Amino acid sequence: MQENEPQNIAFYWSTVFVRTLFEEGVQHVVISPGSRSTSLTLAFSAHSGFTKHIGVDERSAAFTALGLAKSSGKPAVLVCTSGTALANYYPAVIEASQSGVPLIILSADRPPHYRGLGASQTIDQLKIFGNYPVFFHEVGEPDTNPRSLKRLQLSAMQAVQQSVDETGVAHLNFPFSKPFEPDPKFLKKTEFENEKHSRKPFPKYSQQIGEMELGETFWSDLISAEKPLIIVGPTSVSDPLDFITPLARTLEAPVLAEPGSQVPISRHTIQGFDGFLRNTANWNGLNADLILRFGQQPVSKALNEYLDKNSDVMQVSFMNPKQWVDGSLSSHKQIQLKAPLNIPDVTGSADKKWLKKWKKTEKDFKAFREEHLHPSTPITDGYVFSKVSETQPKKSFVMLSNSFPVRDMSLFGEFDGKEIYVNRGAAGIDGITSTAIGLSIANENPGCLMIGDIAFIHDTNALLMAKEVKQPLVIVVLNNGGGTIFRMLPIHQMRMKDKYTTYFETPQNTKIAALCRAHDIDHILVSRPEQIIPTFDKLIEKKGVHVMECITDADESMEQRHALWNFKITDSS
Ligand SMILES: Cc1ncc(C[n+]2csc(CCOP(=O)(O)OP(=O)(O)O)c2C)c(N)n1
Numbered sequence: 427m428q429e430n431e432p433q434n435i436a437f438y439w440s441t442v443f444v445r446t447l448f449e450e451g452v453q454h455v456v457i458s459p460g461s462r463s464t465s466l467t468l469a470f471s472a473h474s475g476f477t478k479h480i481g482v483d484e485r486s487a488a489f490t491a492l493g494l495a496k497s498s499g500k501p502a503v504l505v506c507t508s509g510t511a512l513a514n515y516y517p518a519v520i521e522a523s524q525s526g527v528p529l530i531i532l533s534a535d536r537p538p539h540y541r542g543l544g545a546s547q548t549i550d551q552l553k554i555f556g557n558y559p560v561f562f563h564e565v566g567e568p569d570t571n572p573r574s575l576k577r578l579q580l581s582a583m584q585a586v587q588q589s590v591d592e593t594g595v596a597h598l599n600f601p602f603s604k605p606f607e608p609d610p611k612f613l614k615k616t617e618f619e620n621e622k623h624s625r626k627p628f629p630k631y632s633q634q635i636g637e638m639e640l641g642e643t644f645w646s647d648l649i650s651a652e653k654p655l656i657i658v659g660p661t662s663v664s665d666p667l668d669f670i671t672p673l674a675r676t677l678e679a680p681v682l683a684e685p686g687s688q689v690p691i692s693r694h695t696i697q698g699f700d701g702f703l704r705n706t707a708n709w710n711g712l713n714a715d716l717i718l719r720f721g722q723q724p725v726s727k728a729l730n731e732y733l734d735k736n737s738d739v740m741q742v743s744f745m746n747p748k749q750w751v752d753g754s755l756s757s758h759k760q761i762q763l764k765a766p767l768n769i770p771d772v773t774g775s776a777d778k779k780w781l782k783k784w785k786k787t788e789k790d791f792k793a794f795r796e797e798h799l800h801p802s803t804p805i806t807d808g809y810v811f812s813k814v815s816e817t818q819p820k821k822s823f824v825m826l827s828n829s830f831p832v833r834d835m836s837l838f839g840e841f842d843g844k845e846i847y848v849n850r851g852a853a854g855i856d857g858i859t860s861t862a863i864g865l866s867i868a869n870e871n872p873g874c875l876m877i878g879d880i881a882f883i884h885d886t887n888a889l890l891m892a893k894e895v896k897q898p899l900v901i902v903v904l905n906n907g908g909g910t911i912f913r914m915l916p917i918h919q920m921r922m923k924d925k926y927t928t929y930f931e932t933p934q935n936t937k938i939a940a941l942c943r944a945h946d947i948d949h950i951l952v953s954r955p956e957q958i959i960p961t962f963d964k965l966i967e968k969k970g971v972h973v974m975e976c977i978t979d980a981d982e983s984m985e986q987r988h989a990l991w992n993f994k995i996t997d998s999s
Pocket residue numbers: 827828829830831853854855856877878879880881882906908909910911912
């Protein structure tokens with residue numbers, strides 16, 4: 427048997443594993459170059475059923491896989507060689523674990539008898555990600571014993587099922603000895619067999635979730651609320667939240683859904699709350715008697731304060747079983763949401779004026795915002811947000827970087843019906859462009875990334891993968907000259923301007939246009955208000971990655987935010 431020939435064993439072993447991943451429904455694989463991982467890499471390359479992506483920087487590759495998994499809803503696979511290559515996955519592992527995104531990591535390693543002896547590119551890879559993964563397995567050295575092969579197949583199934591069911595990262599460590607390269611004839615034969623394998627329909631692994639029932643007494647509490655409020659923070663791929671709109675309808679409750687919550691727009695959804703809830707004087711008339719919370723901790727400062735200060739109001743948190751979410755420590759009851767809620771045929775008793783009051787406040791706030799968002803040169807971050815969200819096609823996705831972008835979308839943007847993604851598991855500014863590239867590769871629609879200059883510069887290696895992007899992806903860089911969110915900190919008010927600028931805001935002189943040129947990516951500079959919409963409209967029609975760098979005024983942008991946060995509800999509101 428050819429698979430028993432010494433040079434073919436590792437490749438055959440990898441092929442058996444890879445075929446099982448395919449049978450379990452895996453599609454996207456991001457491979458980084460290396461020698462020890464040769465047989466895994468060749469096994470994927472020989473199977474046409476997978477879509478392969480090459481990422482030379484493992485840190486960026488891992489965030490790309492995160493985006494692929496977020497967009498496709500299926501686990502994405504990563505392959506790397508031994509040593510620090512694997513450690514570079516760490517930030518994305520944390521983000522995936524904390525935001526519930528399924529990833530499968532396949533790391534090649536030296537076999538145990540080489541470890542701990544100073545052999546090159548050898549580090550301790552066992553459980554390197556500590557408690558973050560939901561599954562870890564040391565696969566064992568390749569052999570063709572039927573029992574070993576059965577165990578290997580089972581480990582592929584476990585990786586898929588656990589990463590999906592427990593919404594997180596599975597890490598499998600593969601020790602390999604030389605020779606890594608199979609006989610080319612054996613590779614060709616395997617490739618031929620894989621052709622048949624890739625066309626065979628396999629029942630893909632999918633979780634069958636029923637509906638979760640809440641007891642009768644629970645419902646009677648919910649429907650007796652006169653001022654019920656639903657709050658939805660960013661959600662993860664697997665959060666079963668399709669019932670939010672029917673729930674809101676039943677309770678006649680306003681829904682404060684943050685960007686990234688993926689809650690569709692309805693007559694219950696309220697926007698602009700990060701603006702009008704900032705001023706606590708506005709809470710009069712908006713205080714709920716029941717708060718139902720879903721998703722991750724809200725991003726909005728105003729909303730978090732509202733939750734905090736309303737700790738005497740009944741707050742029920744419906745949580746992803748893996749993530750305890752209650753940063754404000756204000757919820758009275760925590761319920762693990764393992765399946766969508768069954769909404770019974772009941773009628774709520776909300777005050778008729780309750781939803782209307784929220785709607786009216788939203789409308790008045792938007793009118794107030796309109797007045798404050800007049801075009802000016804230089805442009806502001808807020809103006810860019812308002813114009814881009816106004817012109818963005820309905821059928822498109824948006825990725826929001828951390829720092830101001832995720833907040834500015836709430837304050838200045840309209841996000842009706844758009845698919846919005848955020849990395850709020852660990853809220854890093856790292857890997858944002860890579861995530862957006864992954865999102866775009868697995869998405870049928872055009873997309874746009876809204877990102878600050880520092881976060882963009884932090885992840886320029888993402889541009890190495892830009893050539894994989896087939897749909898239009900517009901990267902809108904809000905170049906306001908540094909990390910301006912730090913202007914919200916007390917240190918900014920402390921009359922230590924030089925220290926503040928040097929150590930916090932950290933303006934850079936990097937030429938973004940030159941960076942784009944180096945990667946052969948279109949770059950357009952925007953500095954006047956009338957350029958925003960025509961430039962964006964042109965780029966969102968063009969396939970591939972394009973950078974629209976908006977030079978914005980940081981002082982004016984801050985003033986505009988403060989103006990909106992100072993909105994006051996008048997008697998007529
Ligand atoms: C990996 C990582 N490093 C550092 C931080 C701290 N941090 C938060 S916001 C920020 C500045 C971001 O600047 P930019 O992307 O230009 O956005 P802006 O503040 O102007 O909105 C930094 C460094 C972080 N969140 N993540």
